[in-house]
Amino acid sequence: MSNPSVSKPLKLGIAGLGTVGGGVVRLLQANANAVTHKAGRPIEIVAISAKSKAKDRGIDLSHIQWVDDPMDLVSNPKIDVVVELIGGANGIAYDLVCAALKAHKGVVTANKALIALHGDELAKLAEEKNVPLLFEAAVAGGIPVIKTIKEALTPDRLKRIGGILNGTCNYILTAMAKTGCAFNDILKETQELGYAEADPSTDIDGFDAAHKLAILASLGFGHTIHFKDVFVEGIRGINPDDLHYAKELGYTIKLIGIAQQHQDNRIELRVHPALLPCDTPLARVDGVTNAVFTEGEFSGRLMLEGAGAGEGPTSTAVSADIIDIARGSTIPMWGTDWKELTPATVVSRNEFVKAYYIRLMVQDKPGVVADIATILKEHNVSLRSLLQHGATNDTDDTPIVPIILVTHKTKEESLLRALQAIQKLPVITEKHIMLRIEEA
Amino acid sequence: MSNPSVSKPLKLGIAGLGTVGGGVVRLLQANANAVTHKAGRPIEIVAISAKSKAKDRGIDLSHIQWVDDPMDLVSNPKIDVVVELIGGANGIAYDLVCAALKAHKGVVTANKALIALHGDELAKLAEEKNVPLLFEAAVAGGIPVIKTIKEALTPDRLKRIGGILNGTCNYILTAMAKTGCAFNDILKETQELGYAEADPSTDIDGFDAAHKLAILASLGFGHTIHFKDVFVEGIRGINPDDLHYAKELGYTIKLIGIAQQHQDNRIELRVHPALLPCDTPLARVDGVTNAVFTEGEFSGRLMLEGAGAGEGPTSTAVSADIIDIARGSTIPMWGTDWKELTPATVVSRNEFVKAYYIRLMVQDKPGVVADIATILKEHNVSLRSLLQHGATNDTDDTPIVPIILVTHKTKEESLLRALQAIQKLPVITEKHIMLRIEEA
Incomplete structure (x- = not known):
């Protein structure tokens, strides 16, 4: 014009x-x-x-x-x-x-x-x-999430941005849940299909998702963000048993990234595997698909779902940017003048408040549950449910069995201290698994 | 800048x-x-x-x-x-x-x-x-679908655009499926909640969704579209029984709008209630939520889901447009010069090729199924499944029972002719219900 x-x-x-x-x-x-x-x-x-x-x-x-x-x-x-x-x-x-x-x-x-x-x-x-x-x-290949945050949602104040930001991890976790196979076997298969790199660590250790989350948070909250401030946990520790127990409890496990603005303007930035209730939109995003949601004061909840990688979707995104420049795009890189960005104050891991899933492997001796419950109580961690499966091998004198704990919302610091104490109990046979539960 | x-x-x-x-x-x-x-x-x-x-x-x-x-x-x-x-x-x-x-x-x-x-x-x-x-x-209130098609997907050639474009209809159908209550009762409740107008016809007869579909198709395919060329069917005829039978068959019923570019460049434009397989993303969009998907040659499949109406989301969209103008937006209204749009050649209803769900109410007499099957065969309509529930009232001499037919893909014209012939059978007690099945 x-x-x-x-x-x-x-x-x-x-x-x-x-x-x-x-x-x-x-x-x-x-x-x-x-x-x-x-x-x-x-x-x-x-x-x-x-x-x-x-x-x-x-x-x-x-x-x-x-x-x-x-x-x-x-x-x-x-x-x-x-x-x-x-x-x-x-x-x-x-x-x-x-x-x-x-x-x-x-x-x-x-x-x-x-x-x-x-x-x-x-x-x-x-x-x-x-x-x-x-x-x-x-970010998220063919899903126009940068344009959505930078232009479509720009009048609004966003409170939360997140999603499934890494197709490789989502493919692996979906395949593990479907087949019950071990992480390393599925990883190998994923590499053969071309969905994972020969050196997969950028994807499976969560750094790729963390890069994307840092970008989304900068755009959405108007902050400069140091990448090292993103809390990152990958999916190497996920075991088919955990996917199985999660399902029993009504959850599925996904690698998610969440950026959240607190009331005091500090932001929470975390990438980690999490238990998602099976009936929520994010839980249903399977395979290499990516999904990003935003929650805004005026705009409410919006979710975008599509191909996070691949030649066609990614080249569509690059070409759309080229056309925007041809049309005379005048929007600053972060949606606002660089000088208007304020440094982010980031919430530390110890201050996260979540519900947690914990798997302990214990010797099936009398009093184990009481000992664990007492330690949790001492650290003000309140239990929502406890799942104990009996030993399958009755001939063994002291079989090793899993105990699955689900907590009410609690400060991560308290839980970490409790787990440190639990880990010292002589009946504990290996390191616990601790996963956050993301309710929506 | x-x-x-x-x-x-x-x-x-x-x-x-x-x-x-x-x-x-x-x-x-x-x-x-x-x-x-x-x-x-x-x-x-x-x-x-x-x-x-x-x-x-x-x-x-x-x-x-x-x-x-x-x-x-x-x-x-x-x-x-x-x-x-x-x-x-x-x-x-x-x-x-x-x-x-x-x-x-x-x-x-x-x-x-x-x-x-x-x-x-x-x-x-x-x-x-x-x-x-x-x-x-x-279109779709707080979901930035215009910007997505006009800017983010503009390098690509879109083949299909569609979705759940009317929150009132989606709320009514979701509530009918949940409660089993009749259309008129749910409509009244929806009006009391403020999700439906006093005169609800624009929404429930499909015209609101058709307005939105015509706009999306113009943008996505670069055609001028006469609104009257959109095939429109509303949801007044949907009965809780159909929701029940659909569920039995693995489907849910939603009002959808679909715009589809054929190989010969003609476009199909239709708004109607359809059976969607329960495990597809669109089938899970419940309540007043809207969802729009696109399918492109390069971009693949993308889906956007959010609030289709309401003060906050809609005013976010209006304000984003205002900010675009303040920033110096130079994109023509339809994403390309008005002169570049070509008139759409629209596929007529008779040429639709779908699988269909049909409910017939018949007198439970011997030979009914054979008569119906013969007529369908004569019109080249191939059956995928037939569901016949026995009469609940054994004391009645000739009870009236539903017969549910699901066809393989067939030309709508053939099916309409077959149904015309079936309707003349003396055992048919009321007008049939015919719904299209949308597989993805």
């Missing part, structure tokens, strides 16, 4: 031609006509840089300049926007994005680690240079 | 102070500081027009000019944007929006009937005058 550069093409330099980079080229070529109409002007890929020029990606790169050094995209005066799809919080991705912004070029990236770790610095740089920096694909 | 009018306030004239209008004033006043930061400039309500000045709405209007005639908002040179929250497809809402656009003022509206019936004409006018016309709140 009032955009002065309506017919001038927007010229892109793309760095990285993996799944996402290849997808972006494929999408922009397949839908070129429609994209031009929707962007109000043509979008032209001027140059590309990736590791191997020779690799056959099934896309036509013949009319696009190839550069070996991605920094050549920055020095090319024809390029308006650098699309960073290399990945990694530091190194070349970081250098490229900084250089592009300094050269007054817009940036589109799908790099969650980069944004989670260097978002403040990059926002400052982008605003100083008066260029856009967009990152829709960095 | 590059917005030249960063510090100049955006001045609003609001027409209508019902639930939504009151909510918008409340939200903009409560979050004034944050809204200013996010919009990049203050947003100021200059004048308001509504039916009664005296009514206490619990909001402070003392610093806002009151005008009795909403047209005075258009003639006020101070006002940049007219916010139309009066409602109705024609009459004053239509006149006001046309006049505002002609006077080069931006427009924000929550009026789905206006957009569904006059959207093309208004888009043309807005583009001629080079002013924005935004309508996020017109």
Whole structure:
């Protein structure tokens, strides 16, 4: 409409031609006509840089300049926007994005680690240079959660943001629940299917979800957040038995991320496996699907569910950012001027107040339950239920049996102290499992 | 960022102070500081027009000019944007929006009937005058589905859009399923709760959902759509028995709207009650909640779920549109230039291909099933299952019993002809119930 550069093409330099980079080229070529109409002007890929020029990606790169050094995209005066799809919080991705912004070029990236770790610095740089920096694909792939929080919910004050932010973990936990197989077996199968990396630790130890949560919390609450302030627990310790007992109690286990604004303006930021009541929307999100919910003072509860990764959904998100820039997007990176963000004061783990699921492995001797219950009482931890399954092997003199405890809401600090004392009882045979219960 | 009018306030004239209008004033006043930061400039309500000045709405209007005639908002040179929250497809809402656009003022509206019936004409006018016309709140209240389709999914080619678009119908059907009570009793209760209007026909006869579906299809497929081309069936004919039998078969009944692009580019547009498999995401959306899903070539399946109405969510959507205008939104009303839209060629009802649920009430005489099955066979309608419950009253000579048929996928035309023939059988005691089955 009032955009002065309506017919001038927007010229892109793309760095990285993996799944996402290849997808972006494929999408922009397949839908070129429609994209031009929707962007109000043509979008032209001027140059590309990736590791191997020779690799056959099934896309036509013949009319696009190839550069070996991605920094050549920055020095090319024809390029308006650098699309960073290399990945990694530091190194070349970081250098490229900084250089592009300094050269007054817009940036589109799908790099969650980069944004989670260097978002403040990059926002400052982008605003100083008066260029856009967009990152829709960095959180939950094809689900437009950045745009939703940054634009659709921007008039509201959000109180809570969360969801299932890692498809790999969700796939593993869904498969464990269905098959009853052990974590390591399912992980191997997931790697063979291509849903988990050869080195899976970023996903299964919760860091990928934590990167995404930090970004969502910054956007939703208007805070600068240090990534290290996110409490992170992964899913390596989850055992098929726990999924089984959880189901018996009416729950399922998912890796979730929750960001919550307290009354005193402090925020709670945590990523961990949690028991979710089976009949809640989040509990039903299975497989590689991601889901993000928001709770706002005016907007109420909203939930978005879709593909958190994959070529098609992620390249849709990257391309939508490119079209936003072509249309003249003028929204600052964090939805508000960088200077308006305030540092987050983060609630420590000890102050979490949750209901908990605990599995203890004990020698089935008289008085065990009484000893445990007494310790819990001494630490003001109130029990909601106790599940004790008898030993299956009657011939054993002192069989080892699980005791499942579910507490009422309690301060995590009190529970941790109680568990420390319980762990010292001579009947305890291995380290306890402690999982938080998330009611909604 | 590059917005030249960063510090100049955006001045609003609001027409209508019902639930939504009151909510918008409340939200903009409560979050004034944050809204200013996010919009990049203050947003100021200059004048308001509504039916009664005296009514206490619990909001402070003392610093806002009151005008009795909403047209005075258009003639006020101070006002940049007219916010139309009066409602109705024609009459004053239509006149006001046309006049505002002609006077080069931006427009924000929550009026789905206006957009569904006059959207093309208004888009043309807005583009001629080079002013924005935004309508996020017109579809599914607090769920940002317009922005999602118009911006986040705009690079993609959508194949299917649909969902639960009317909270009143969903509340009634959910309550009928839970209680087993009759439609009219639940409708009365729904009216008492304020979830249904005194004259409920716009909701329960499907027209409200059809307005929303027409808007979503225009946006998603880039077509001009005549509202009368949407096939519409309401929920008055739904009986607790059908909910009961559906459940027996593994389904629930919801009023859904589906827009689907065929291979030959024709589109299917339908709003009707349908049987949904109980384990699908849409089937689990209960009460007044709305949900919209999209299926795209690249983006895959995405689902958004939230409050489809209510003061808070709807005023969040209206306020987000206002902030978009303050930030300098330059996106045409339908996401692409009005001239790029092509007229839709719509698939007629006879060509629908679905599986169907049919309930026949018959006299329990020998040979009934054979007669029915023969007619279906003659019309090439293939049966998937048949459910016959015996008569409860053995003393009756020829008791009346239901026969529930579920067909395989079949052309609606064939089924309608078969049902016409079945209806003439002397054992049929009342008109059949025919419901479509939506598999995903």
